[in-house]
Amino acid sequence: MTLALLSVWDKTGILDLARALTAKNIGILSSGGTAKALREAGIPAKDVSDYTGFPEMMDGRVKTLHPKVHGGLLGRRGTDDAVMAKHGIEEIDILCVNLYPFEEMSKKDLPLEELIEFVDIGGPAMIRAASKNYKDVAVLTDPADYPMAIEAIKNGGFTPEQKLRLATKAFTRTAAYDSAISNYLNGIGKEFPDVYTVQFANGRKLRYGENPHQLAAVYGTSGIAGQSALQGKEMSYNNYLDVHAAVSLCRELEGFATVIVKHNNPCGVAVGKTQLESYLKARDVDPVSAYGSVVAMSTPVDIDIAKEICSTFVEVLIAPSFSDEAREMMKKKENMRLLILPPDVPADEIRTIDGGVLVQRTPAYTEDWKVVSKRAPTPDEVEALKLAWKVVKYAKSNAIIYANKTETVGIGVGQMNRVDSAKIGIQKAAEFGRTMAGTVIGSDAFLPFADTLEVAAAAGATALIQPGGSIRDNEVLAKADELGIAMVFTGTRHFRH
Missing domain, CATH: 3.40.50.1380 (Methylglyoxal synthase-like domain)
Incomplete structure (x- = not known):
């Protein structure tokens, strides 16, 4: 040379x-x-x-x-x-x-x-x-x-x-x-360019895709995509999807928060006076579904949390940090993946379809709630409605979330009609001895009929939050007033497919 x-x-x-x-x-x-x-x-x-x-x-x-x-x-x-x-x-x-x-x-x-x-x-x-x-x-x-x-x-x-x-x-x-x-x-003068080009680096082959017969890889250098496990088995395709869902919701919650996700749906969400309390509350929403789940926590994991985590089966635990004692305790769960919660990396959502892709950009949410019922929600109901509205955003449609001000109580998701989701949420809560009395309801889209409201009210729910916008809003509102239900319109829909 x-x-x-x-x-x-x-x-x-x-x-x-x-x-x-x-x-x-x-x-x-x-x-x-x-x-x-x-x-x-x-x-x-x-x-x-x-x-x-x-x-x-x-x-x-x-x-x-x-x-x-x-x-x-x-x-x-x-x-x-x-x-x-x-x-x-x-x-x-x-x-x-x-x-x-x-x-x-x-x-x-x-x-x-x-x-x-x-x-x-x-x-x-x-x-x-x-x-x-x-x-x-x-x-x-x-x-x-x-x-x-x-x-x-x-x-x-x-x-x-x-x-x-x-x-x-x-x-x-x-x-x-x-x-x-x-x-x-x-993209000059347009919301999206006529030709959309992206590049992702750091490609790593995964063991398989959603199922063993499918091939898969992950690409990315930051956020969830750039994370490597501190311990445990190699991250799977489904692990990455569930971690993304859990972390996205967890970032929206304040204080000591825990989000538990299974098959890309929340199965338990809670806030508490301590991180341990929030985990126990979230786990007990649906302990059967929490088995083999992905858990996201908003604050560091200590030895007491580690003991509880090790008492069951968790696929992935992600948190801002882990104490040395917690790390040592969790080594006995040698297959459990531990991840550090990274900073958020805002980006367009890209999904492939036959012959191309769909690109979606979500603007920062601006709260514009409007009380439309005769009865306004109480302060406790308002806090519960806030939690239900955040959770329903990350649940597969059609989604109905029952919550109080600290935790979800019943979760009904992924149904072809809304009233079935409402019924499933009630059934899941009853399965674990949880009462619907005094809960509120979050609905990801408007109620096309009053039947969902009637089912929830009969179970003991007292307030409902939904986007509004149905041609039958007046019928639903009349039923809410008849049943003494406080109802809030947000003007924003949260479909998730």
């Missing part, structure tokens, strides 16, 4: 890399701010313009777009030697480039004529050229790879496997970069 070209926007680690090159007598070509940074650090570098014989021009738009640069990157050793010598093209063995920060700047609401200047041209062109010629050129696009590169330089060169991996990573980077530009330009 005799020559490297360094041209980076993000200068993290670039001086260490340059020093390693200099120590091995590898010449450095550079330009602009990178060349300035190297010289200020006392590292010799030849300007690209001195090498090509052409100055930077057009306010820096044209710097590296020259045959002596691209020929040095694309030239095949042993094949193109003669033509390279004829035109004074030197072999460039290492290319280190990272790109103008278009993704970051596109979030700053800049005018298009200003943002367009953050579209890198020379960088992607050089990256693609070097990557195409990966057998002869090592291409670096990520400062995280510099330590590996420094070791390779010290040891006399990169292995073929390293070069191919770096080229693959480089093409992945330019694909993501072009996708960001495409999405932005296609």
Whole structure:
């Protein structure tokens, strides 16, 4: 290796890399701010313009777009030697480039004529050229790879496997970069772009999909998708789905909260004076369904919680942290996965359908409740309605949630008609000796008839929250007033399929 070209926007680690090159007598070509940074650090570098014989021009738009640069990157050793010598093209063995920060700047609401200047041209062109010629050129696009590169330089060169991996990573980077530009330009003046391009990294094969005969993988570097278990078996496809559902709801609850999910539906939700109390309340809503479930907690897990968790079968436990004593206790449940609750990563929801995808974006919820009944809910009923409304948002439609102000009492989900969900919620509560007296009801969509209300009221429910919007709202409201039920309209539907 005799020559490297360094041209980076993000200068993290670039001086260490340059020093390693200099120590091995590898010449450095550079330009602009990178060349300035190297010289200020006392590292010799030849300007690209001195090498090509052409100055930077057009306010820096044209710097590296020259045959002596691209020929040095694309030239095949042993094949193109003669033509390279004829035109004074030197072999460039290492290319280190990272790109103008278009993704970051596109979030700053800049005018298009200003943002367009953050579209890198020379960088992607050089990256693609070097990557195409990966057998002869090592291409670096990520400062995280510099330590590996420094070791390779010290040891006399990169292995073929390293070069191919770096080229693959480089093409992945330019694909993501072009996708960001495409999405932005296609989306100007629109809620969604005409062409929607996404990229997810960190792909890991899973044992199987929803069922053993299905193949599956997970992709992502942050949020739930980027988590690795602290202990236990490998996360499954269904584990990821259930953890996502549990965490999404848990993040909406305040204080000490526990959410228990089975088959992507909440089967027990509670808040308490302590984290342990909230877990016990949530578990006892439906202890049969809680067996083999996913549990999300809003605060750290201590030894007392660990003891209770270890007394039953839990597939996954996710919480902000675990005490050392809790970790030690839960080691005896060697198959149970433990995950750290990560920060939320807001993103569009994407679902595949035959021939394409559906993309959904949920705006921040704005509470706009309207009491429509003659009787207003009491303060305790209001707190219970808030809990029921949060839980029903994460239950499969048609969904009916019975709750008091600290926990769910009965859960009816996934039915083709709403009244059946109402009946199932009552049946589930009765199965575990729980009374409906004084509970409230959360319905994910409007009540098309008064029958659901009548069933819930007969069981002892006293207040109901729903979106409203049915052509029979007046009939339902009249029945609520007749039964003394307080009813609130939210104006927002929470279907979940």
